[in-house]
């Protein structure tokens with residue numbers, strides 16, 4: 001899974017990137033126009049507990065790839081425009097985190113001269129919508145030409161879908177807010193549209209704003225929160241200051257400020273929620289590992305995440321829930337208590353299942 005961090009200039013994108021990847025970058029590196037990319041480990045207390053119980057040679061967390069997407073420029077009209085580099089990076093992301101600036105800092109003035117949450121969110125959204133409209137209009141034009149020539153039935157079916165998208169966009173509705181069918185999504189995926197990507201709006205506050213965070217969040221939820229959109233508050237500068245502290249000291253430091261969740265934990269919680277993700281585990285003396293899958297995936301599909309051969313050669317999955325395992329302490333005890341199950345290929349995996357795949 002790849003998440004792109006986007007937002008207006010000086011909103012705190014690189015600050016968020018450094019906070020969640022626990023890196024401190026040279027300021028020169030930050031001003032380069034290329035995107036920064038890193039893989040972050042998804043912290044998971046359940047995996048930590050299983051590791052403690054199995055004492056394996058290694059443990060492997062689930063991972064998420066994050067990209068700090070640089071490349072917004074002020075257009076001639078004063079509006080914000082996406083550069084080619086930005087579009088190229090963003091179109092492959094599974095979800096976007098839009099950083100919105102709520103901190104004041106006279107040393108780095110806001111590009112529009114003042115702090116205004118809704119204005120910033122809307123101006124960004126407008127760019128997404130304009131970009132998608134241009135792409136769809138062009139595609140429609142091409143498709144119609146091709147249909148005249150070839151009378152292709154498959155292409156004919158795309159026309160009403162694209163026209164529906166265009167209508168939504170003309171009404172200023174980002175495509176992510178519309179519930180498309182699975183088939184429609186499959187077609188739309190190939191276009192690499194922007195406004196269709198699930199969006200996490202991340203509000204970046206400073207220390208003077210901690211008590212205001214809830215208020216802004218409420219306003220945002222009332223005005224904006226549609227389907228496929230989630231919100232997050234974080235405190236970029238404060239977290240950067242704690243970058244060199246131990247995890248425990250950092251927690252105490254944050255608690256003093258009244259901050260209950262780190263940007264990393266919040267981002268992961270919100271993205272799992274946004275993308276409908278969950279975890280399952282594989283355990284053993286060699287390795288304990290957390291895997292990320294979409295909610296609703298079957299045992300066979302989950303097995304395929306471990307190894308494509310496991311999908312093809314799937315026979316059964318041995319399943320114990322994390323809670324049962326930790327309570328009972330071993331597979332033998334779980335079996336005795338009737339909590340160890342053999343499930344077939346259509347079993348829908350639950351969050352926290354410990355799975356062992358039987359395959360041919």
Ligand SMILES: Nc1nc2c(ncn2[C@@H]2O[C@H](COP(=O)(O)OP(=O)(O)OP(=O)(O)O)[C@@H](O)[C@H]2O)c(=O)[nH]1
Pocket residue numbers: 007008009010011012013014015016030070103104105108204205206207235236237238
């Ligand atoms: N006071 C304060 N300053 C912040 C905060 N977050 C970021 N900054 C500062 O704002 C400036 C811009 O932050 P960046 O994280 O580089 O912002 P960016 O969105 O990556 O900026 P560009 O990549 O240039 O578009 C830096 O000087 C940060 O130190 C904050 O919460 N409070």
Ligand SMILES: [Mg+2]
Pocket residue numbers: 013014015030068070
């Ligand atoms: Mg940056």
